[in-house]
Amino acid sequence: MGNAIDILLVLLVLTDLVLLGSSRLRNAIRIVALQGLALGLLPLLAHGRGRLWPAILLGAGSAVLKGFVFPALLRRALRETRASREIEPFVGYIASLLLGVGALALSFGFGARLPLPWAAPSPWMVPAGLFSVWTGLFLIVARRKAITQVLGYVVMENGIFALGMVLVEAMPLLVELGVLLDIFVAVFVMGIIVFHINREFDHIDSDQLEALREGAP
Amino acid sequence: MPPSASIPLFVLLGALGLLAASGVASAWIGRWSERGSVWLGVSGSAGACLAGLGAALAALAFRAEGTLSFPWSLPYGAFSVGIDPLSAFFLIPTFLLSGLAAAYAVGYFRPWNGRNPGRFWLFYNALVASMALVALARNGVLFLVAWEAMSLVSFFLVVHDDAGAGVREAGWIYLVATHIGTAFLLALFILLGRAGGSQDFAAYAVPAGSAGGLFALALVGFGTKAGLVPFHVWLPEAHPAAPSPVSAVMSGVMIKTGIYGIVRTLVLLGAVPGWCAWLMLGMGAVSGVFGVLFALAQRDLKRLLAYSSIENVGLVAMGIGLGMLGVHHGLPAVAALGFAGGLLHVLNHAVFKGLLFLGAGSVAHATGTRNVERMGGLLRRMPWTGAAFVAGSVAICGLPPFNGFTGEFLIYVGSFKMLLGAGSAALGGLLALVALALIGGLAAACFTRAFGIAFLGEPRSSAAEQVHEAPLSMRGPMLVLAALCLAIGLGAGGVVRLMEPAVAMLVGSAAVDAGRNSAPWLFPIACGAVMLLLLALIGSLALLRRRLLAGRSVRRAVTWDCGYAAPAASMQYTATGFAQPLTQAAAALLRPEIESRPPEGIFPAAASFHAETPDAARERLFDPLFRGAAKWLGRLRWLQQGRVHWYILYLVVVLAVLLAWALRS
Numbered sequence: 001m002g003n004a005i006d007i008l009l010v011l012l013v014l015t016d017l018v019l020l021g022s023s024r025l026r027n028a029i030r031i032v033a034l035q036g037l038a039l040g041l042l043p044l045l046a047h048g049r050g051r052l053w054p055a056i057l058l059g060a061g062s063a064v065l066k067g068f069v070f071p072a073l074l075r076r077a078l079r080e081t082r083a084s085r086e087i088e089p090f091v092g093y094i095a096s097l098l099l100g101v102g103a104l105a106l107s108f109g110f111g112a113r114l115p116l117p118w119a120a121p122s123p124w125m126v127p128a129g130l131f132s133v134w135t136g137l138f139l140i141v142a143r144r145k146a147i148t149q150v151l152g153y154v155v156m157e158n159g160i161f162a163l164g165m166v167l168v169e170a171m172p173l174l175v176e177l178g179v180l181l182d183i184f185v186a187v188f189v190m191g192i193i194v195f196h197i198n199r200e201f202d203h204i205d206s207d208q209l210e211a212l213r214e215g216a217p
Numbered sequence: 218m219p220p221s222a223s224i225p226l227f228v229l230l231g232a233l234g235l236l237a238a239s240g241v242a243s244a245w246i247g248r249w250s251e252r253g254s255v256w257l258g259v260s261g262s263a264g265a266c267l268a269g270l271g272a273a274l275a276a277l278a279f280r281a282e283g284t285l286s287f288p289w290s291l292p293y294g295a296f297s298v299g300i301d302p303l304s305a306f307f308l309i310p311t312f313l314l315s316g317l318a319a320a321y322a323v324g325y326f327r328p329w330n331g332r333n334p335g336r337f338w339l340f341y342n343a344l345v346a347s348m349a350l351v352a353l354a355r356n357g358v359l360f361l362v363a364w365e366a367m368s369l370v371s372f373f374l375v376v377h378d379d380a381g382a383g384v385r386e387a388g389w390i391y392l393v394a395t396h397i398g399t400a401f402l403l404a405l406f407i408l409l410g411r412a413g414g415s416q417d418f419a420a421y422a423v424p425a426g427s428a429g430g431l432f433a434l435a436l437v438g439f440g441t442k443a444g445l446v447p448f449h450v451w452l453p454e455a456h457p458a459a460p461s462p463v464s465a466v467m468s469g470v471m472i473k474t475g476i477y478g479i480v481r482t483l484v485l486l487g488a489v490p491g492w493c494a495w496l497m498l499g500m501g502a503v504s505g506v507f508g509v510l511f512a513l514a515q516r517d518l519k520r521l522l523a524y525s526s527i528e529n530v531g532l533v534a535m536g537i538g539l540g541m542l543g544v545h546h547g548l549p550a551v552a553a554l555g556f557a558g559g560l561l562h563v564l565n566h567a568v569f570k571g572l573l574f575l576g577a578g579s580v581a582h583a584t585g586t587r588n589v590e591r592m593g594g595l596l597r598r599m600p601w602t603g604a605a606f607v608a609g610s611v612a613i614c615g616l617p618p619f620n621g622f623t624g625e626f627l628i629y630v631g632s633f634k635m636l637l638g639a640g641s642a643a644l645g646g647l648l649a650l651v652a653l654a655l656i657g658g659l660a661a662a663c664f665t666r667a668f669g670i671a672f673l674g675e676p677r678s679s680a681a682e683q684v685h686e687a688p689l690s691m692r693g694p695m696l697v698l699a700a701l702c703l704a705i706g707l708g709a710g711g712v713v714r715l716m717e718p719a720v721a722m723l724v725g726s727a728a729v730d731a732g733r734n735s736a737p738w739l740f741p742i743a744c745g746a747v748m749l750l751l752l753a754l755i756g757s758l759a760l761l762r763r764r765l766l767a768g769r770s771v772r773r774a775v776t777w778d779c780g781y782a783a784p785a786a787s788m789q790y791t792a793t794g795f796a797q798p799l800t801q802a803a804a805a806l807l808r809p810e811i812e813s814r815p816p817e818g819i820f821p822a823a824a825s826f827h828a829e830t831p832d833a834a835r836e837r838l839f840d841p842l843f844r845g846a847a848k849w850l851g852r853l854r855w856l857q858q859g860r861v862h863w864y865i866l867y868l869v870v871v872l873a874v875l876l877a878w879a880l881r882s
Contacts, residue, residue, distance in 0.1 A: 090862065113880045134869075141866045149861070 036066020132159025258338025443475025461578020553732025
């Protein structure tokens with residue numbers, strides 16, 4: 001069991017790194033979908049002494065949402081806005097990767113020191129989860145397009161999902177379901193907003209929203 | 218919990234539920250049916266107020282005490298509500314005035330012209346419910362939630378007529394002021410709860426040596442709501458801007474929640490150091506004098522009443538300050554008289570100020586202006602409103618036999634006792650006496666002016682000529698309040714007797730006995746007897762006048778005739794002119810901005826005079842303060858990039874720093 005969990009977590013870290021270095025939107029959506037599908041297995045493997053059915057439900061729900069529904073929504077937004085397929089980063093890919101490696105090291109540092117109520121199913125779990133959260137936040141901050149920001153939110157939620165597995169006995173699955181619902185609504189709303197921003201302004205560069213700030217020229 | 222407490226408590230909770238349900242239903246129905254919406258709103262409001270009033274009176278009469286606690290998923294929160302004499306006493310004016318103002322609002326807002334009446338009734342009923350919940354709450358979190366709800370819904374009521382830019386500005390000033398006040402309360406409750414380990418009032422503990430500081434926090438936080446100088450700036454802005462029934466409730470009851478908060482804090486803190494009492498007394502005296510002086514300089518009738526509310530809150534604060542001094546110096550009679558006077562004035566002010574705001578609303582409704590310089594001669598055209606207004610004016614001046622006299626009289630007696638028997642603290646009695654006398658005289662001048670200019674003489678504008686009396690739904694509540702002014706004045710002995718348990722919570726029952734014994738002709742029914750004697754005197758004087766005039770011919774003539782051949786309305790005293798001797802004497806404080814062109818030459822052609830009196834605290838304290846703050850904080854503008862990326866980056870940085878800080882060891 002422990003081995004399978006480790007493999008999934010390694011997959012999580014690797015896909016995060018690929019995302020940091022990836023330059024094509026379609027590719028990035030596919031990687032996030034893969035990440036979501038893989039994480040869907042995690043509750044099954046990590047549910048420990050907890051009940052099995054909620055874990056299956058959560059894993060299946062999460063895999064369907066993140067593996068199929070979100071990517072479909074995002075592809076549709078991509079198609080309808082006819083955005084260019086480039087990611088357009090603020091921070092270059094090489095720099096992103098280097099920062100990502102630094103964040104990975106920090107995550108391992110934090111993970112070792114984070115006091116946990118009880119032992120995690122795998123020593124990798126906390127660092128991998130933290131790293132995924134940082135990667136998600138980094139994607140939100142350092143990429144220009146609104147769609148990449150949505151991807152960042154999903155990656156962040158994947159990290160929270162992995163972290164939640166550590167606390168699977170303390171944190172009821174209900175909380176995780178709540179987070180999942182939030183993200184679902186967020187993606188759904190952002191999919192629509194991205195579409196509308198595009199229609200109003202002819203582009204989906206979220207940095208152009210600064211024209212709306214108080215006292216903008 | 219004894220049934221004497223649980224029954225009123227459940228009735229009160231039911232009233233809260235009825236208020237909430239009827240407000241929501243009114244807003245919902247209002248999309249289709251105007252009549253249904255008004256009917257739902259007012260019947261829910263009036264029914265809940267009637268039930269609540271009965272429950273509060275019963276709880277006070279039976280000295281009910283008890284707490285109900287329901288679990289609540291909010292951190293530190295519990296839905297803990299309780300009743301005791303103090304809460305019951307403050308609930309009485311709340312429900313009394315709110316119910317009457319609700320009935321008044323039916324006529325005041327008609328016609329709605331297609332607007333949804335639910336947008337008034339939803340917020341109005343929520344305001345009444347939240348004010349009652351403030352008095353009932355026994356948990357810090359619940360109290361703050363009710364307090365915030367009260368502030369927010371009253372903001373929406375203030376900006377009800379949001380078409381005017383002045384109304385919107387007044388709303389913002391109110392919103393900012395009330396939130397600054399709440400910030401202090403948050404600190405107060407956190408400190409009390411941290412020492413006690415729970416946010417339940419029963420568990421609160423006072424860290425050693427900090428009672429004075431905690432009281433100061435309460436004084437700023439609650440004083441902002443109560444309108445104590447210098448935290449009163451929102452009051453003269455928000456009250457005139459709000460619709461009149463709302464001004465009546467805000468001025469009559471809502472600002473008293475601030476007084477309730479201060480008194481409740483005293484109960485929670487236990488003993489406070491002596492300087493707190495001096496501070497309270499001093500702030501009360503300053504508020505009283507400041508409020509009445511500024512009231513004297515106003516031409517806007519509702520603004521005048523708002524300043525007069527500051528004055529009356531000052532009187533209440535003086536009573537409480539005197540009571541605190543009495544407690545501190547071990548003078549039980551002074552303590553009981555001070556607190557009893559302050560609390561009685563809370564009730565009295567709710568009745569007569571509610572009445573005056575409703576009267577001002579009727580006048581503004583009829584003439585279309587709030588400027589007294591454009592009124593005049595209204596008494597003949599609106600006799601009922603005029604009679605009610607004069608009753609309120611006499612009451613607010615503290616003249617017997619109306620109710621304003623009773624509370625002030627208790628404070629007077631307490632001050633004399635302090636002056637005579639307190640040694641070093643006698644200065645407090647002297648200060649209170651001087652302030653009371655000054656306030657009383659100026660208030661008499663102020664309301665002579667307000668009533669005289671608005672209701673007597675000849676109409677000063679065509680709008681004032683064509684007015685007609687307010688409809689029954691507006692007259693009725695005013696007349697009930699006027700009758701209450703007289704009834705409370707006559708039955709003051711019984712009212713004081715009824716509120717004794719509330720005073721006993723603050724000073725102990727032994728002190729209440731001492732207070733009662735020190736003025737035996739005051740507490741019992743004798744007080745009413747003196748009032749009746751006075752009424753009989755007035756009546757016999759009137760009879761005598763009739764007898765003397767019986768054989769003579771009586772001729773009626775124009776008011777302010779002065780023997781002119783062709784008198785005109787513009788020859789009358791103006792409001793500004795009437796107050797000028799007094800405002801000029803106080804010009805150092807008032808700082809009026811005067812533009813005048815005095816008449817010149819032997820045959821002067823044109824002359825003009827214009828005086829404006831902006832609020833001193835706003836002009837000289839808050840405006841510079843906020844301008845300075847805006848200037849300094851403007852330097853942080855670069856943080857506001859307008860890019861979502863940057864804002865999320867700020868979050869990430871803060872989160873990372875917090876995580877590193879949490880794991881620093």
